Amino acid sequence: MDDMNARIERMLEQVQKAPRYTGGEMNAVHKDWDSVRLHYGFCFPDTYEIGMSHLGLKILYGLVNEEADSLCERFFMPWTDMMALMEEEDIPLFSIESRRPMRDFDMIGFTLQYEMSYTNILMMLKLGRVHLLSAERERDEPIVVAGGPCAFNPEPLADFIDAFMIGDGEEVTLEVTRTIADWKASGEPRIECLRHLARIGGVYVPALYDVTYHEDGTVAAVTPNDPAAPERVLRCIVTDLDSAYYPLTMPVPYTEVVFDRIMLEIMRGCTRGCRFCQAGMLYRPVRERSLPRLLEIAQKLEDATGYEEMSLSSLSSGDYSCLPDLIRALLKQFKGRHVSVSLPSLRLDSVLKESLEETQQERKTSLTFAPEAGTQRLRDVINKGVTEGDLMEKVRDAFSGGWSGVKLYFMIGLPTETDADLDGIVDLAQKVSRAYFEVPKGQRAKGLRITVSASSFVPKPVTPFQWEPQDTQEELKRKQRYLRDRLKNVKGVVFNYHTPELSFLEACVSRADRRFGKVLMRAHELGCMLDGWSDIFSFEKWLQAFADCGLDPLWYACRRRGEDEVMPWEHIDSGITRSFLRREYEKSLREETTRDCRKGCNACGLNRLKGVCAIADALRV
Amino acid sequence: MRMLCVFEKSERVRHIGHLDIMRTVGRALRRTGLPLSYSKGFSPHVLLTFASALSVGAVGRRELMDVTLDEDVTPEAFLAALNAALPPEMQASEARPLPEKHPALMAMVQGAEYELRLMDAEAADAFRAALPGFLAQAEIITPRKTKSGVKDCDIRPLIHRLSMEGDALVATLALTERESCKPDMLLTALSAFAGIDVPRALVIRRRLLGLSEDGTLVPLETL
Numbered sequence: 001m002d003d004m005n006a007r008i009e010r011m012l013e014q015v016q017k018a019p020r021y022t023g024g025e026m027n028a029v030h031k032d033w034d035s036v037r038l039h040y041g042f043c044f045p046d047t048y049e050i051g052m053s054h055l056g057l058k059i060l061y062g063l064v065n066e067e068a069d070s071l072c073e074r075f076f077m078p079w080t081d082m083m084a085l086m087e088e089e090d091i092p093l094f095s096i097e098s099r100r101p102m103r104d105f106d107m108i109g110f111t112l113q114y115e116m117s118y119t120n121i122l123m124m125l126k127l128g129r130v131h132l133l134s135a136e137r138e139r140d141e142p143i144v145v146a147g148g149p150c151a152f153n154p155e156p157l158a159d160f161i162d163a164f165m166i167g168d169g170e171e172v173t174l175e176v177t178r179t180i181a182d183w184k185a186s187g188e189p190r191i192e193c194l195r196h197l198a199r200i201g202g203v204y205v206p207a208l209y210d211v212t213y214h215e216d217g218t219v220a221a222v223t224p225n226d227p228a229a230p231e232r233v234l235r236c237i238v239t240d241l242d243s244a245y246y247p248l249t250m251p252v253p254y255t256e257v258v259f260d261r262i263m264l265e266i267m268r269g270c271t272r273g274c275r276f277c278q279a280g281m282l283y284r285p286v287r288e289r290s291l292p293r294l295l296e297i298a299q300k301l302e303d304a305t306g307y308e309e310m311s312l313s314s315l316s317s318g319d320y321s322c323l324p325d326l327i328r329a330l331l332k333q334f335k336g337r338h339v340s341v342s343l344p345s346l347r348l349d350s351v352l353k354e355s356l357e358e359t360q361q362e363r364k365t366s367l368t369f370a371p372e373a374g375t376q377r378l379r380d381v382i383n384k385g386v387t388e389g390d391l392m393e394k395v396r397d398a399f400s401g402g403w404s405g406v407k408l409y410f411m412i413g414l415p416t417e418t419d420a421d422l423d424g425i426v427d428l429a430q431k432v433s434r435a436y437f438e439v440p441k442g443q444r445a446k447g448l449r450i451t452v453s454a455s456s457f458v459p460k461p462v463t464p465f466q467w468e469p470q471d472t473q474e475e476l477k478r479k480q481r482y483l484r485d486r487l488k489n490v491k492g493v494v495f496n497y498h499t500p501e502l503s504f505l506e507a508c509v510s511r512a513d514r515r516f517g518k519v520l521m522r523a524h525e526l527g528c529m530l531d532g533w534s535d536i537f538s539f540e541k542w543l544q545a546f547a548d549c550g551l552d553p554l555w556y557a558c559r560r561r562g563e564d565e566v567m568p569w570e571h572i573d574s575g576i577t578r579s580f581l582r583r584e585y586e587k588s589l590r591e592e593t594t595r596d597c598r599k600g601c602n603a604c605g606l607n608r609l610k611g612v613c614a615i616a617d618a619l620r621v
Numbered sequence: 622m623r624m625l626c627v628f629e630k631s632e633r634v635r636h637i638g639h640l641d642i643m644r645t646v647g648r649a650l651r652r653t654g655l656p657l658s659y660s661k662g663f664s665p666h667v668l669l670t671f672a673s674a675l676s677v678g679a680v681g682r683r684e685l686m687d688v689t690l691d692e693d694v695t696p697e698a699f700l701a702a703l704n705a706a707l708p709p710e711m712q713a714s715e716a717r718p719l720p721e722k723h724p725a726l727m728a729m730v731q732g733a734e735y736e737l738r739l740m741d742a743e744a745a746d747a748f749r750a751a752l753p754g755f756l757a758q759a760e761i762i763t764p765r766k767t768k769s770g771v772k773d774c775d776i777r778p779l780i781h782r783l784s785m786e787g788d789a790l791v792a793t794l795a796l797t798e799r800e801s802c803k804p805d806m807l808l809t810a811l812s813a814f815a816g817i818d819v820p821r822a823l824v825i826r827r828r829l830l831g832l833s834e835d836g837t838l839v840p841l842e843t844l
Contacts, residue, residue, distance in 0.1 A: 013678060013821075018636035026649065026708040254637045254645050306648030306706070337651070338665050 004091065008099060011085040019255035020048040021082065023074075023096035026252045027304060029061070030097050031071040038070040038181040041095055041105035041142065045112075045120035046532065048076040048096075052251070053259035055313060056111055056148065060173055062247030070177050073097040073105075077120045077530070078127070086127060093127035102128025107180050108142040109173075110161070112150035115509040116502060116531040118157060121146075122524040125160070132521065134162050134207055139190050143180050143197075147173075149282055151204075152235070153461040153569040156509050158206035159517035163197045166572055167235030167282075168268075170245045172202045195228035202236035204572060205229060211514045211568075217555065218562070219513055222571040234573040235282075237612055241268060241289045246297055249304035261309035261342075262301045266294060266326065270315040271597045271615075273604075275383045275588050276372070276414065278460035279315055281576050285606055285613035286319075286598075291326055298330060302339060310334075311342045319598075367398050370409040373417075374424025380591045381416050383584075392431060399436050404445035406432060412479045413457040413471035413500075415588065422479060425452070426486045433491050448492035454483055456503035460510050462574045464584035467561040470507040472554075476500040501539040502531065507557035508546075513568035516556070518549045575612070577605030623719040624688045624699055625726070627842055630681040632823075634710040639674040645711070646686060652706035655699065656692040672726035672829050672841060673733070673796065676803075679824040685842055687719065687726050715842065730796055732781060732830040732838050735804050737790040737822040744812075744820035745788040751815035756783060763810040765803075776802045776810060781838065783807075790822070793830070793838065 012018045033039070042061055044051030051057055057074070064072035073095035078086065086093070092101040102108060108130065110121050122132055130144065131137045137144070146157060147165035154164040165172045176197060183193040198205040208229035212220040224231060238244045246265070253260065269286035270279070289297075298310060310330070312320075320326060330341050371391055373379045379386060395406060410425050429452050436448045456476050459465045471479070480497045487495045509516065523545035530536040546553045561567070563582070570578070580603060587594060594602055597615055601607055607616035630642065637645070647667045650657055659665040668689035675681045688699075696716040703713050739745045755761070761777040779795035779802035790811070794802040804824045812819045831841040 010821075012636055018677075019638075019641065022633060022636055024633040024708060024710040026645070026652075026706075028708075252645075252648060254634065254641045256641070256644075303652060303654070306651035308648075308651070338659060 004094075004101075005099060007089045007091055008094065011082065011089055011091065014085060015079070015082045017079065017255070019253075020076065020079065021096070022254075023099075025254055027249045028097060028251045029065040029072070031065065033071070033098060033100070036069050036071045037185070038067075038107065038177050039100075039105045040064050040070060040072040040177060041075050041102055041108045042072050043075040043108055043110045043121075043124055044077070045110055045117040045124060046077050046530075047079060048253075049255070049257040051076045052253050052257040054111070054113065055263045055265060056113075056169070058247050058250040058263075059245065060109070060111075060169055062250065063170060063173060063245045064177060066245075067174065067177070069181065073100070075102065075108075075124065075128070077124055080530070080536070083123075083127065092129045093124055102130055103141065105142045106184055107177060108144045110144070110146040110148075112146050112148035112157070114532070115150055115156075115506050118509065118520055119524055119528045119531055121157070122160065122520065123529045126524075132524075133159055135159075137162070137190065143193060145176060149279060150510070152278075152282055152572055152574055153510060153512070154204055154206060154572065155211075155514045155568045156512040156516040156520060158514045159521070162194060162205065162207070164204040164206070165236070166202050166204055166233055166574075168238040168244075169236070170238050172200065172236045175200050176203065195226065198226070198228040198230070202233065204233040206514070209571065213513075213515075219566045219568050219570075221566065222568070232571050232573045235575055237575065237609075238268075239287070239612060241265075241287045242293045246289075248297065248300040250301070252305050252307070259311070260307075261311055262298070262305060262307045263311055263313045264294060264298055264301075265289065265313045266317060266320050267314045271319065272316060272385060273383050273584070273594050273597065273602065274372070275381075275464040275584055276411065276457060276460075277315075278463050281462050281581075281604075282574060283315065284575065284604060285615065288321060291322055291329065294326060295329055295333060299333060302334065302337070308338060309340050309342065367403050367405070368407040368409065369394065371428065372409065372411050373414055373421060374410065374426070374428055375421045377591055378414060378417060378421045378424070380593050381588045382414055383588065383593050385593065385596065388428065388431075391428070392435060395432050396435050396438075399439045399444055402445050404436070404447050405449045405451070407451040407453065408432065410452065410454045411457045412454045412483070413476050415465055415468045416591075417471075417479075419482065422482050423486075425454070425483060426490065429487060429490045429493050433493065436492065450490075450493045451496060452483075452487060452493055453496040454480065455498070456500045458503050458507045458510060461567065461569050462576060462581070464581050464588055466511065466567065466581065467563070467565075467585055469558045469560045470504065472558055473500045473504050476503070498534075502537065504553070504557050505531070505539070505542055508553045509556075511568070512556055515549075515551060519545050519551055522548050575604075575606045575609065577608070580604045622690050622693050623721060623723065624690060624694070624696070625717050625719045625723075625842060626686050626688060626699070626703065626713050627683050627715040628686065628707070628711060628713040630675060630679075630684055631710045632680055634708070635678055635680045638677050639671075642675070642711075643669070643671065646707070649703065649706040649708075649711075650688065653702040655694060655702055656690050658689040658691050670726065673730050675826060676824070679804075679826055681826045683714070683828040683840070683842070684826070685726055685829055693718075717842075726841065728798070729831040729841055729844060730829055731832045732793055733796045734782075734793045734827045734830065735791070736786070736825040736827055737792065737804055737808065738825060739788050739790065740821045740823070742788055744817055745785065745790075747815040747817050748790060748811060749785050751811065752783065752785065755811055755814045756780070758814075761810050761814075763806050765806060776806055780807065796829070 061072050064070050143162050145163045146161045147169050151164045179196045194205045197203050208226040210225045211222050214220050267288040269283040271286045372384045459468045487493050526541040528541050601616045601619045606613040658668045670687045672685035700716045760775045762773050763776050764771045765774045782793035829841040830838040831844045833839045
């Protein structure tokens, strides 16, 4: 250990951004290694700055560390300079807290927030000297688990992950840690651990399932090969957020991270039913934290961290049922303590002028709107229940209220999109620009800046668009050029877009089947990692990996799925039924909208389960 | 009231830069619940100044900060609250109230005592042998990195004391807003004189020094 520490110290003198690896932050938990029976290495498959911005990490870190017989330490993806030094000094990937190698942990857990982090998972396992393939791991190696939104299609990672936790992690995580601790003490072979895990509700153990394929390459069936494995794995749902675990303290990084503030999760789930939005489906039903509980959490977190800034976090904070009350209460509670409260992901049809004015009290934050599509027709297709009238009203309020910067988020490549919809984006930007100049000169803030961002649409599993092909890269590039050429004539507009290569790969991975594991392994061997970083990402290597494995990326990304095609993830029960998704898909093609489920149950599938969704339950009585 | 406080930047956090240290102490102060004073203006911040920035990679045993409070607090209460709020790697050891008219700490710093812990015993031996001759020089011309490039400068008058303690070089060096000798400049000059490569050294700033009434360098916090 001492020798390893000395070598780590030598490495830290040479790397850029050593604070990524040094740990010792305020509120970091350092438990005596030998005082607990379960050692959990929580892995965020990206750099420290990104991982430490993630609320889920803080929840699970606190949850496991509050257990007397368990400890949780953090692992992040090292940067390339650190990786080179680790190889030179022969140092395996070590935890932030105790600097123990990954191999020493009983359990390693990856959070799957975005598909393009998968190569980092393989790299971290390799650096940690843990066998990449689940089938090759020995008894004394850690049990490798994963969870998070991407776990709803676990198949691309099925070769590498021993067990997936599907859905909300607050309860199942502790069932899994206890099961692994018991197994560790039992002396049983590794397969028995996997069987114990498979018996836990919400846990999927891919090794206990066989996949068969049709001749055309589509999945025929995914069937259990072991009595411990259920036919379908129903996701975990925490029904009451007030009683669910929430950390009242969290590590405060020394160095600046992406979201360096208190994150207050005010609710989970969204009732809007936007058809492109995977999170909107996966996190159903909507569950709110009560105002008193939120005020308590906010106070404790402020006391424990000293952060100057707090953000309300949820998929659609504007929909929180007593948002103005909450903001008013927070501002009152922290008056004189100089805490600014910011509202991310504001939905433009629920922003209250009043609460906007209140947030200004501390600091003027930028305003973001996400109309997603440029025409009402296309917004109806994607069920984005927002009208141009709503948007313009809010924009005018913002400009006359002293804002001069507005961000507008759009997607291109949405199903049924034509150039007329792109013209709609330009038209909307023009109207926003005009609205600014309609405010008399002395009364408006200087420096109009309309940021128009167009991201490339990626069809995701467990959404009504899961059957849809993605636009080809050529088509997406043409659409980007089309918009760029037209938006440059609009006063005050900055147009943001990215090359569609990453979105294309994301489309491949997100709906991939188990055979994709070979491509991922090959990509890893070819050196793919840190794919989210444009200076490191190599599209060519990925294409080579597909070619080497005899799989066609276009078949995964740009193919329309048949109505009856078995999806590779269909043995995972997200709670949302296939028939609901199909119904929504067909409605979208007819340009029909579906109401917000707060206005009435739309029978998404959760209505099958009692005591899960309040809206569905009210209907049942 | 103003409170002078002595704190440590320990080995584990030595790679944290000065701006990050300032932010960390600012947040720690906010956690204390002490009656902090804030700057006026658009984005108010805690009134907190440091005597001297410590470079990335260096340990500081007795670093100094000056905190302004809206109400009077005893040094004992201040220390207890601050230490409960600071990470274990950055604990405070002393606090005392400063008169309102006390000059800014930054303007009082005249020097610092460093321990340069050598990782290589051979280099330590070479330094030990070279030290008398090194100090006997009338001038010691050494390159100094500045914003505009590298310039030669004479560090001999900036070295107040220099000796070996075991395998560590202990040096009292000038540190003022006008001129200072950084530990790496001393290492470079001494290595060149001893005819060896610049060795790896852990830089520990033991204390900051100011000028007493009789013209001697004394720990700044005693002034």
